[in-house]
Amino acid sequence: MDSFELNKIAAAVFGSALFILVLTIVSDYLYSEPELEQQAYIVDLGESVKDMASAVEEIVEIDVMSLLILASAENGAKVAKKCASCHNFQPDAPSKIGPNLYNIVDRQMGIVDGFAYSKSLAARGENDDKWNFDNLFHFLENPKKWLPGTIMGYAGIRKPNDRADLISYLHNISPDSTSVIEE
Numbered sequence: 001m002d003s004f005e006l007n008k009i010a011a012a013v014f015g016s017a018l019f020i021l022v023l024t025i026v027s028d029y030l031y032s033e034p035e036l037e038q039q040a041y042i043v044d045l046g047e048s049v050k051d052m053a054s055a056v057e058e059i060v061e062i063d064v065m066s067l068l069i070l071a072s073a074e075n076g077a078k079v080a081k082k083c084a085s086c087h088n089f090q091p092d093a094p095s096k097i098g099p100n101l102y103n104i105v106d107r108q109m110g111i112v113d114g115f116a117y118s119k120s121l122a123a124r125g126e127n128d129d130k131w132n133f134d135n136l137f138h139f140l141e142n143p144k145k146w147l148p149g150t151i152m153g154y155a156g157i158r159k160p161n162d163r164a165d166l167i168s169y170l171h172n173i174s175p176d177s178t179s180v181i182e183e
Contacts, residue, residue, distance in 0.1 A: 064137045067164035068171075068181045076169025079162050086154075089173055098152065104131050105167070105174035120149030133179060136167050 080089060086097040093100050099112040110117040110125025117125070124147070129135065138146045140163045142156040157163045171177060 062137075062160055064133050064164070065181070067137075067160055068133060068168060071161070071164035071168035071181075073165070073168040073172045075162075076165035076167070076172075079157065079166040080169055082157075083154075083166075101170060101173075103174045103176050105133070105136070105171045105177040106179050107131050107174070107176070109135075118147075118149055118151040120147050133167060133171075133181075136170065137163055140166065 083089075083098075083101070088094065088096060088100040089102055090100075091102050093102065095112060095115045099115045099117075107130065108125050109129045109131060110122040131139075137160075140157050141160075143150050143152040143154060145156075157166065168181065171179065171181060
């Protein structure tokens with residue numbers, strides 16, 4: 001192939017690119033719409049949307065026991081793998097970044113020996129609060145929201161079914177638990 005053929009190919013490519021560029025500029029000019037000086041219709045949502053959101057949050061109360069009846073401890077063991085980097089699930093295993101979760105259901109909060117709990121969790125333990133199904137369910141959803149001041153850095157488990165599965169698994173590895181999941 002000689003240089004004249006290469007020049008013709010290069011001219012065709014560059015000419016096409018130039019044609020598309022000019023066509024784009026001209027079409028933008030011909031079909032442009034003037035910008036509005038002011039919004040035509042202003043929607044003021046104000047506090048009513050916040051009130052509705054909080055009302056919906058209050059209305060949607062999840063029945064933890066109903067979810068636990070349908071929960072799968074087998075799936076909960078899979079969900080627990082997310083927690084395994086910080087927690088142990090075996091009897092007599094040492095605490096990691098977080099305390100050992102073996103036998104946690106119905107255990108008093110903040111009592112694992114040798115683990116430095118946050119002040120807020122230690123205070124709950126001093127009030128004899130226990131890790132019952134409801135407390136676990138809401139803590140696992142968003143630890144920092146449910147217990148302000150906690151040092152647990154995990155964002156939480158958003159899906160209620162995953163939380164129920166995890167609690168079912170934790171219940172299975174809690175031989176001292178007095179709570180029963182029944183229909």
